[in-house]
Amino acid sequence: MNQPASVTTAADPLPIKPAISEINKPFWEGCRAGKLLAQQCTHCQERRYPAAAICPNCLSAGYEWRELSGRGELFSYIIIHRGYHPYWAQRVPYNVAFIELEEGLRMFSNIVGTPNEALRVGQKVKVAFEQRAEDLVVPVFEIVDAA
Numbered sequence: 001m002n003q004p005a006s007v008t009t010a011a012d013p014l015p016i017k018p019a020i021s022e023i024n025k026p027f028w029e030g031c032r033a034g035k036l037l038a039q040q041c042t043h044c045q046e047r048r049y050p051a052a053a054i055c056p057n058c059l060s061a062g063y064e065w066r067e068l069s070g071r072g073e074l075f076s077y078i079i080i081h082r083g084y085h086p087y088w089a090q091r092v093p094y095n096v097a098f099i100e101l102e103e104g105l106r107m108f109s110n111i112v113g114t115p116n117e118a119l120r121v122g123q124k125v126k127v128a129f130e131q132r133a134e135d136l137v138v139p140v141f142e143i144v145d146a147a
Helices: 025-032
Strands: 037-041 063-067 071-080 094-101 106-109 124-133 136-143
Touching: 025 037, 025 063, 025 136, 071 136, 106 136
Parallel strands: none
Antiparallel strands: 037 063, 071 094, 071 124, 094 106, 124 136
Protein backbone atom coordinates (compact mmCIF):
# COMPACT_ATOMS: atom_id res chain seq x y z
CA MET A 1 0.00 0.00 0.00
CA ASN A 2 1.04 3.65 -0.34
CA GLN A 3 2.98 5.34 2.40
CA PRO A 4 1.40 8.49 3.89
CA ALA A 5 2.32 11.80 2.27
CA SER A 6 2.60 14.88 4.45
CA VAL A 7 0.22 17.66 3.41
CA THR A 8 0.36 20.07 6.35
CA THR A 9 2.92 22.43 7.83
CA ALA A 10 3.36 23.76 11.35
CA ALA A 11 1.46 26.96 10.41
CA ASP A 12 -1.58 25.11 9.04
CA PRO A 13 -4.78 24.81 11.11
CA LEU A 14 -5.12 21.43 12.80
CA PRO A 15 -7.66 18.92 11.47
CA ILE A 16 -10.53 17.50 13.46
CA LYS A 17 -9.22 14.26 14.94
CA PRO A 18 -11.22 11.07 15.43
CA ALA A 19 -11.93 9.71 18.89
CA ILE A 20 -9.51 6.79 19.14
CA SER A 21 -10.54 3.93 21.42
CA GLU A 22 -9.30 0.43 22.14
CA ILE A 23 -11.83 -0.85 19.58
CA ASN A 24 -10.77 1.34 16.62
CA LYS A 25 -7.09 1.88 17.49
CA PRO A 26 -5.88 -0.94 15.16
CA PHE A 27 -7.64 0.76 12.23
CA TRP A 28 -5.72 4.01 12.82
CA GLU A 29 -2.44 2.15 13.43
CA GLY A 30 -3.01 0.37 10.11
CA CYS A 31 -3.45 3.72 8.37
CA ARG A 32 -0.12 4.92 9.78
CA ALA A 33 1.45 1.75 8.36
CA GLY A 34 -0.15 2.27 4.94
CA LYS A 35 -2.73 -0.53 5.36
CA LEU A 36 -6.51 -0.35 5.19
CA LEU A 37 -7.90 -2.66 7.89
CA ALA A 38 -11.36 -3.78 8.95
CA GLN A 39 -12.69 -6.12 11.59
CA GLN A 40 -13.86 -9.60 10.64
CA CYS A 41 -16.11 -11.60 12.96
CA THR A 42 -14.46 -14.87 14.00
CA HIS A 43 -17.90 -16.52 14.29
CA CYS A 44 -19.79 -15.61 11.08
CA GLN A 45 -16.87 -14.10 9.07
CA GLU A 46 -18.81 -10.85 8.45
CA ARG A 47 -16.47 -7.91 7.82
CA ARG A 48 -17.36 -4.63 9.44
CA TYR A 49 -16.48 -0.98 9.25
CA PRO A 50 -16.61 1.10 11.31
CA ALA A 51 -15.14 -0.94 14.13
CA ALA A 52 -17.52 -2.23 16.80
CA ALA A 53 -17.28 -4.36 19.92
CA ILE A 54 -20.09 -6.71 18.79
CA CYS A 55 -20.82 -8.14 15.35
CA PRO A 56 -24.06 -6.57 14.05
CA ASN A 57 -24.75 -9.77 12.07
CA CYS A 58 -24.50 -12.50 14.74
CA LEU A 59 -23.84 -10.54 17.97
CA SER A 60 -20.54 -12.32 18.61
CA ALA A 61 -17.82 -10.41 20.46
CA GLY A 62 -15.02 -12.25 18.64
CA TYR A 63 -13.16 -10.53 15.82
CA GLU A 64 -9.80 -10.12 14.16
CA TRP A 65 -8.34 -7.41 11.96
CA ARG A 66 -7.94 -8.11 8.24
CA GLU A 67 -6.24 -6.07 5.55
CA LEU A 68 -8.57 -4.97 2.75
CA SER A 69 -7.65 -4.69 -0.92
CA GLY A 70 -8.04 -0.91 -0.88
CA ARG A 71 -9.84 -1.09 -4.23
CA GLY A 72 -13.40 -0.04 -4.83
CA GLU A 73 -15.77 2.30 -6.58
CA LEU A 74 -17.00 5.85 -6.10
CA PHE A 75 -20.54 5.18 -4.88
CA SER A 76 -21.56 8.81 -4.36
CA TYR A 77 -20.01 12.19 -3.57
CA ILE A 78 -20.69 15.84 -2.83
CA ILE A 79 -18.59 18.95 -3.32
CA ILE A 80 -18.29 21.28 -0.33
CA HIS A 81 -17.91 24.98 -1.22
CA ARG A 82 -17.88 26.49 2.26
CA GLY A 83 -15.24 26.07 4.96
CA TYR A 84 -17.01 25.30 8.22
CA HIS A 85 -13.75 24.51 10.03
CA PRO A 86 -10.38 26.31 9.64
CA TYR A 87 -8.61 23.15 8.43
CA TRP A 88 -11.19 22.55 5.70
CA ALA A 89 -11.65 26.25 4.84
CA GLN A 90 -8.20 26.24 3.22
CA ARG A 91 -9.25 23.30 1.00
CA VAL A 92 -12.58 24.51 -0.45
CA PRO A 93 -13.95 23.36 -2.74
CA TYR A 94 -13.33 19.78 -1.60
CA ASN A 95 -15.19 16.52 -2.02
CA VAL A 96 -16.67 14.10 0.46
CA ALA A 97 -16.82 10.71 -1.22
CA PHE A 98 -18.76 7.58 -0.29
CA ILE A 99 -16.61 4.63 -1.36
CA GLU A 100 -17.83 1.07 -1.81
CA LEU A 101 -14.88 -1.26 -1.32
CA GLU A 102 -14.49 -4.54 -3.22
CA GLU A 103 -15.21 -6.36 0.05
CA GLY A 104 -18.66 -4.72 0.23
CA LEU A 105 -17.88 -2.26 3.01
CA ARG A 106 -18.61 1.43 2.52
CA MET A 107 -16.73 4.37 3.97
CA PHE A 108 -16.65 8.15 3.73
CA SER A 109 -13.39 9.68 2.57
CA ASN A 110 -12.03 12.12 0.00
CA ILE A 111 -10.91 11.66 -3.59
CA VAL A 112 -7.47 13.17 -4.15
CA GLY A 113 -5.48 13.81 -7.31
CA THR A 114 -8.52 14.38 -9.55
CA PRO A 115 -10.34 17.69 -10.06
CA ASN A 116 -13.78 17.69 -8.45
CA GLU A 117 -15.45 18.41 -11.79
CA ALA A 118 -13.98 15.17 -13.22
CA LEU A 119 -15.52 12.93 -10.54
CA ARG A 120 -18.23 10.50 -11.65
CA VAL A 121 -20.21 7.89 -9.75
CA GLY A 122 -18.93 4.44 -10.67
CA GLN A 123 -15.27 5.42 -11.15
CA LYS A 124 -12.81 2.81 -9.87
CA VAL A 125 -10.67 3.92 -6.92
CA LYS A 126 -7.73 2.73 -4.87
CA VAL A 127 -6.71 3.71 -1.37
CA ALA A 128 -3.90 6.11 -0.58
CA PHE A 129 -2.99 7.60 2.78
CA GLU A 130 -2.71 11.25 3.76
CA GLN A 131 -0.94 12.55 6.84
CA ARG A 132 -3.09 15.34 8.21
CA ALA A 133 -1.28 15.88 11.49
CA GLU A 134 1.80 14.46 13.15
CA ASP A 135 -0.31 11.75 14.77
CA LEU A 136 -3.10 11.40 12.18
CA VAL A 137 -2.98 9.47 8.90
CA VAL A 138 -6.28 8.94 7.09
CA PRO A 139 -7.34 6.81 4.13
CA VAL A 140 -8.14 8.81 1.00
CA PHE A 141 -8.79 7.49 -2.48
CA GLU A 142 -7.41 8.05 -5.97
CA ILE A 143 -9.23 7.46 -9.23
CA VAL A 144 -7.83 4.50 -11.15
CA ASP A 145 -7.50 5.09 -14.88
CA ALA A 146 -9.74 2.81 -16.91
CA ALA A 147 -6.96 2.20 -19.48
